[in-house]
Amino acid sequence: MATNPVPDHVPPEMVRNFSLFTSPGMLPTPNGDPHAAVACVHAGPPIFYSPFNTRDGRGTWVITRARDQRRVLQDAETFSSHRSIFASALGENWPMIPLELDPPAHSVFRSLLNPLLSPRRVRVLEAAVRERAIALTERIAASGTSCDVMKDFTFPFTVNIFLRFLGLPDHQLDTFVGWANDLLHGDYVKRPAAARTIVAFIDELASVRRKEPADDFMTFVVQAQVEGRRLTDEEVRGIGVLVFVAGLDTVAAAIGFDLAYLARNPKDQEWLRSEPDRIVPAAEELLRAYPTVQMIRVAKKDIDFEGAPIRKGDYVSCATMIANRDPAEFESPNTIWLARPDNRHAAFGYGPHRCLGSHLARREIVIGLEEWLARIPAFRIKEGTAPITCGGHVFGIENLILDWS
Numbered sequence: 456m457a458t459n460p461v462p463d464h465v466p467p468e469m470v471r472n473f474s475l476f477t478s479p480g481m482l483p484t485p486n487g488d489p490h491a492a493v494a495c496v497h498a499g500p501p502i503f504y505s506p507f508n509t510r511d512g513r514g515t516w517v518i519t520r521a522r523d524q525r526r527v528l529q530d531a532e533t534f535s536s537h538r539s540i541f542a543s544a545l546g547e548n549w550p551m552i553p554l555e556l557d558p559p560a561h562s563v564f565r566s567l568l569n570p571l572l573s574p575r576r577v578r579v580l581e582a583a584v585r586e587r588a589i590a591l592t593e594r595i596a597a598s599g600t601s602c603d604v605m606k607d608f609t610f611p612f613t614v615n616i617f618l619r620f621l622g623l624p625d626h627q628l629d630t631f632v633g634w635a636n637d638l639l640h641g642d643y644v645k646r647p648a649a650a651r652t653i654v655a656f657i658d659e660l661a662s663v664r665r666k667e668p669a670d671d672f673m674t675f676v677v678q679a680q681v682e683g684r685r686l687t688d689e690e691v692r693g694i695g696v697l698v699f700v701a702g703l704d705t706v707a708a709a710i711g712f713d714l715a716y717l718a719r720n721p722k723d724q725e726w727l728r729s730e731p732d733r734i735v736p737a738a739e740e741l742l743r744a745y746p747t748v749q750m751i752r753v754a755k756k757d758i759d760f761e762g763a764p765i766r767k768g769d770y771v772s773c774a775t776m777i778a779n780r781d782p783a784e785f786e787s788p789n790t791i792w793l794a795r796p797d798n799r800h801a802a803f804g805y806g807p808h809r810c811l812g813s814h815l816a817r818r819e820i821v822i823g824l825e826e827w828l829a830r831i832p833a834f835r836i837k838e839g840t841a842p843i844t845c846g847g848h849v850f851g852i853e854n855l856i857l858d859w860s
């Protein structure tokens with residue numbers, strides 16, 4: 456792990472002892488609330504330097520205002536998204552596509568992939584999403600009055616949808632959950648091992664689909680053309696790996712945080728159960744209050760930003776969990792108001808890289824909540840248990856044991 460002294464160009468008064476990885480509430484914490492723990496940055500300046508704010512121990516500038524984050528995320532001329540987050544775990548340097556490409560290359564691939572996750576395409580996938588949510592909640596309701604939501608509901612739900620999207624059978628579900636978990640939350644041994652396994656899996660799937668095409672995502676990718684040519688093996692891998700990591704943990708964590716909130720707030724729970732039409736706006740408010748992704752950009756040139764001397768190569772963090780609690784953007788940002796109007800939150804990012812899977816993610820969350828609330832009566836956190844939350848690049852919730860006895 457890198458140890459990062461503060462670079463010479465960073466004025467000492469701009470350094471803060473804050474990190475999405477190590478600040479209080481960020482390490483795995485029983486009954487933790489990492490979102491509330493980051494909200495404290497709004498009492499400070501619009502930008503500061505955090506000496507340890509990535510998984511590999513690098514420092515980043517931290518942008519605390521939603522408006523300034525939008526400036527960074529929209530300006531790909533100055534702030535690049537090429538970091539090889541995944542490949543670097545293997546000591547390699549290929550980009551996840553389209554996330555780690557800058558315009559104009561980014562738009563070539565984004566246009567290629569947009570139709571696969573468009574609202575129209577998601578409507579086609581929706582029947583399978585609902586079928587899966589019903590099957591899981593029926594099984595949970597029939598088998599007792601308690602369950603671990605992450606293990607029994609959210610992961611089997613989201614991984615199944617992902618496997619269908621890729622065109623793979625369900626029996627690999629547990630294996631995939633294990634890989635995703637090791638990759639996102641594993642230590643320095645588990646993480647590269649999981650990265651290697653996922654790359655080998657995607658490479659193998661691509662090679663099978665080249666020989667035996669099917670009606671699925673990977674076949675689309677290996678047959679696709681950009682600028683009059685087929686994709687290279689590295690590009691196919693970059694896309695496959697990104698879709699693998701982008702959609703698994705994020706939706707599962709979102710539903711987990713939502714159900715944890717509802718378990719602790721029985722009135723809101725009943726309010727949604729009695730009128731399920733309220734779930735769509737409520738899911739937006741819960742995405743605002745409990746977003747999970749920290750976006751990072753790399754400065755391509757020197758720039759002075761709100762008084763901070765950002766230098767070429769510096770990392771700049773735009774954390775959705777910070778933007779979504781910005782009091783300049785949201786009235787009483789730390790209050791959860793399920794009917795909040797005009798909820799223009801940043802959970803899915805901003806600018807050219809805005810989440811490609813947001814339409815699918817939104818439907819998964821809403822359908823997951825609808826079917827859960829339709830079958831599971833008034834639920835609460837099981838006595839004697841405590842959900843364990845964690846910070847990091849992607850905030851998560853490790854276990855959530857609910858009880859409705």
Ligand code: HEM
Nearest residue numbers: 553554701702705706709748750803804808810811812816
């Ligand atoms: C609640 C669930 C989700 C959240 C909170 C989320 C959040 C985000 C965010 C913040 C970004 C921007 C990253 C950046 O600019 O650095 C992003 C990008 C992306 N997301 Fe999602 N995501 C979710 C679900 C999904 C799903 C289900 C998929 C795919 C099936 C997906 C695929 C992608 C892809 C491919 C990108 C890169 C887009 C580009 O670079 O043009 N995401 N996501």
